[in-house]
Amino acid sequence: MLKTALADDLVYMEDRLLDEYILNDVGKIWIGPKNSSRGREWVFGQFDGCILPAIMFMLEMSEMPYQSRGDPIKLTRMISKMVNNNDDDNGVVVGRWDGDYADGTAPSAWAGSVDILREYWETKTSVCYGQCWVFAGVTATICRALGIPCRVVSNLVSGHDANCTLSIDRYYDENNKELDHDPLNEEGMDSIWNYHVWNDVWMARPDLPPGYGGWQAIDATPQEISSSSGVYECGPASLEAIKTGAVGFNYDVAFMVASVNADLTRWKRDPKARLGYSRISCNKYHIGYMLLTKKPWIFDPNGDQDREEITLQYKAKENSPEERISLYNAVRGSSFAKEFYELPSNTDEDVELELVNLDTIKIGDDFNVTVTAINKCTSVRTLKIHLAVKSTFYNGIVAHEIDKVDGSFKLKPQTNDRLVLRVTKDKYLSKLVEYSNMKVHAIASVEETSQIWADEDDFQVVKPSISIKIQDEVYTKVPTPITLRFTNPLQTALTKCKFNISGSSAIRSQVVLYPDVKPGGVIKADTQLIVSFPGSHKVIAVFDCNELRDITGSALVEVFDEQ
Structure with missing residues (x-):
């Protein structure tokens, strides 16, 4: 609750929370699929000397009127637009998701915002390349530098609603083959990101009714053009408005509702249906599986003790009456969405099917x-099941098909069976793309009842982390030996290897080049660390090469005054 005594300060926040959301210059961003997400260290570096000049240049590129720059509502909306370059406005970072970064820096190779904003300021041109968590890290740096409390938010299993239906829609033909396009939307198709990262900023909202101040979502990743402006910007959207489905309030609330709480609906071609497709399944629990941010005042270099779940700040408990009411309240605000939510399901389901979620898989x-099937009725049921595994980019785009299997069998009354697809390393290692994400897709039909069932699961093949070894006694301005170590998990050589070492503003950043690494070889890099002032500091290392990306590690070090 914002204090009315300080209503003239639109970004007022309690002093102790400012230590985290304004002053903390190193944090974490949670990335990865729901079953294997991890906190990736990120150096915000808002006190570095290059940050404010870079921000001022960004403001000039935005052509934002000077008189509007003191309004946090307008300012954060502009920041969500200018951190990306999708409007060809010389924004800070160019987005890319196809794995080809030869003419720039791979998103996974960045250790923080400072190098990005320094390059932006020095070159006066957009920096290549970023993805959602890079956009969010840069946004947090800019907001904190300008005195706007800001946190980074990760949405595990994030919906991208491309046509304002407030649902994520999958379409199949008469033979249960999934379509690679949306037949009802020529502009694009819905997608599900393994995870998506944006920011919350803290402010009062005098443009909205009382109760809608506090945390506001802004998203600097260019996904959809904002309906209210015609450019790539998103927010600030009040979390209270998102939670209650108040889609009529500024800004982009409906898009954020779909991101965290849309239903995943599957449709099969049906000439007799009103839309030409009949609904065959609806999953109310898949989208917005969990929303995470860093817990204030804690940094855990070896685990997730600093992880804070904030799902209930965005929506009521899944499938509770309050959650359904808020979603339907949002649906009532869109005539197009009403059509998708009012069409009934007409299947007779007496076979229970389940796609077994995978635990952590080491590379x-x-x-x-595995798909399990249980026949709950007193008659024989004939099942046809298709099961496939594909490598994907984290935004849900398929890269390669790895393996598939089709099964057909009769299931006796009151019995169960399963279809298993064995995937060996020889089949998937060469087809992995950055971040090593994979998707399992399953669809089944029951001949006697025309029941159709489909499900999907995202998971990540887990890679090793970097072990950082530093001597116990570290003093300011004295070169201190540091060793970085991990083992190449691949049966191929690693080429063009480098470590990016960074940390809080007291630590001088550096890049350490490393020779090619043989298959299964141990990588051990020795260098020196120089810290400019005493205290508890965070050291972050990122490894990058042509064949293996997104290898990170961190450590806490206590630094004493020079001897």
């Missing part, structure tokens, strides 16, 4: 994908 391990 190089074989694994099984």
Whole structure:
């Protein structure tokens, strides 16, 4: 609750929370699929000397009127637009998701915002390349530098609603083959990101009714053009408005509702249906699986003790009456969405099917994908099941098909069976793309009842982390030996290797080049660390090469005054 005594300060926040959301210059951003997400260290570096000049240049590029720059509502909306370059406005970072970064820096190779904003300021041109968590890290740096409390938010299993239906829609033909386009939307198709990252900023909202101040979502990743402006910007959207489905309030509330709380609906071609497709399934629990941010005042270099779940700040408990009411309240605000939510399901379901979620898979391990089927009725049921595994980019775009299997069998009354697909390392290692994400897709039909069932699961093949070894006694301005170490998990050589070492503003950033690494070889890099002032500091290392990306590690070091 914002204090009315300080209503003239639109970004007022309690002093102790400012230590985290304004002053903290190193944090974490949670990335990865729901079952294997991890906190990736990020150096915000808002006190570095290059940050304010870079921000001032960004403001000039935005052509934002000077008289509007003191309004946090307008300012954060502009920041969500200018951190990306999708409007060809010389924004800070160019987005890219196809794995080809030869003419720039791979998103996973960045250790923080400072190098990005320094390059932006020095070159006066957009920096290549970023993805959602890079956009969010840069946004947090800019907001904190300007005195706007800001946190980074990760949405595990994030919906991208491309046509304002407030649902994420999958379409199938008469033979249960999934379509690679949206037949009802020529502009694009819905997608599900393994995870998506944006920011919350803290402010009063005098433009909205009382109760809608506090945390506001802004998203600097260019996904959809904002309906209210015609450019790539998103927010600030009140979390209270998102939670209650108040889609009529500024800004982009409906898009954020779909991101965290849309239903995942599957449709099969049906000439007799009103839209030409009949709904065959609806999953109310898939989208917005969990929303995470860094817990204030804690930094855990070796685990997730600093992780804070904030799902209930964005929506009521899943499938509770309050959650359904808020979603339907949002649906009532869109005539197009009403059509998608009012069409009934007409299937007779007496076979229970389940896609077994995978636990953590270490890179190089074989694994099984399993669908179980239980016949709950007193008659025989004939099942046809299709099961496939694909490598994907984290935004849901398929890269390669890895393996698939089709099964057909009769299931006796009151019995169960399963279809198993064994995936070996030889099948998937060469087809992995950055971040090593994979998607399992399953669809089944029951001949006697025309029941159709489909499900999907995202998971990540887990890579090793960097071990950082530093001597116990570290003093300011004295070169201190530091060793970075991990083992190449691949059966291929690693080429063009480098470490990016960074940390809080007291630590001088550096890049350490490393020779090619043989298959399964141990990587051990020795260098020196120089810290400019005493205290508890965070050291962050990122490894990058042509064949293996997104290898990170961190450590806490206590630094004493020079001897």
